[in-house]
Amino acid sequence: MIENTSFNRFAQGLLIFALGAFLFACVDIAQAARTVETESFSVKPESVPPSGAEGTIPGNANDAEAPPRISYDMTLLPQAVQQTHAALLSAARNGNLAALTAIIAANGKVPAVAFDEVDDPVPYLRDLSGDEEGQEILAILLEVLEAGYAQIDAGTDAEIYVWPYFANIRLDTLTPQQRVELFTLVTAGDYEDMKAFGAYNFFRLGISPDGVWQFFLAGD
Numbered sequence: 001m002i003e004n005t006s007f008n009r010f011a012q013g014l015l016i017f018a019l020g021a022f023l024f025a026c027v028d029i030a031q032a033a034r035t036v037e038t039e040s041f042s043v044k045p046e047s048v049p050p051s052g053a054e055g056t057i058p059g060n061a062n063d064a065e066a067p068p069r070i071s072y073d074m075t076l077l078p079q080a081v082q083q084t085h086a087a088l089l090s091a092a093r094n095g096n097l098a099a100l101t102a103i104i105a106a107n108g109k110v111p112a113v114a115f116d117e118v119d120d121p122v123p124y125l126r127d128l129s130g131d132e133e134g135q136e137i138l139a140i141l142l143e144v145l146e147a148g149y150a151q152i153d154a155g156t157d158a159e160i161y162v163w164p165y166f167a168n169i170r171l172d173t174l175t176p177q178q179r180v181e182l183f184t185l186v187t188a189g190d191y192e193d194m195k196a197f198g199a200y201n202f203f204r205l206g207i208s209p210d211g212v213w214q215f216f217l218a219g220d
Contacts, residue, residue: 068150070165080211092142097134112215167204
């Protein structure tokens with residue numbers, strides 16, 4: 001009877017040992033399977049598409065070229081451009097059309113105010129204005145100068161800074177915020193006409209990097 005009891009205990013011990021070994025093996029197999037699954041389906045960081053570039057405005061009139069750099073920061077302009085811009089802005093804000101005469105005299109050249117040659121831009125601009133004193137054209141000049149600007153042909157002999165930047169991007173790419181800004185210059189009807197025309201064709205102003213006022217004109 002004692003021998004049978006010892007044998008039963010020995011058999012139970014073997015059974016428990018075998019069961020433990022089996023369970024341990026199952027755990028190893030499960031862990032290996034999870035490792036293989038994780039390695040097979042993990043997403044590497046470099047496979048995630050990069051986000052879009054910030055600070056750029058798409059829609060150059062020529063898609064084959066890089067979009068112009070758009071900015072509102074006057075401190076990024078060359079010093080000579082800042083000075084000319086400030087002089088024109090002061091004349092516009094003060095309602096003093098005659099002040100443009102002194103600016104033109106210091107400019108070194110007569111800026112283009114029409115596609116035909118104009119010897120004296122100031123009387124010409126006064127005639128364009130809806131009032132006799134030329135305040136309306138100065139108001140347009142002010143709105144143009146307060147808009148964002150585009151740096152065109154950077155690093156080349158043709159480099160120039162143009163206000164507003166609408167003159168150098170496609171109008172069909174404007175965001176709602178940009179359209180609001182555009183409507184400070186033109187009406188919604190003008191905007192529709194420009195889209196049909198294919199480009200912004202209201203007043204724009206250009207200053208070259210050496211501070212020379214190159215043009216202030218409208219049209220195509």
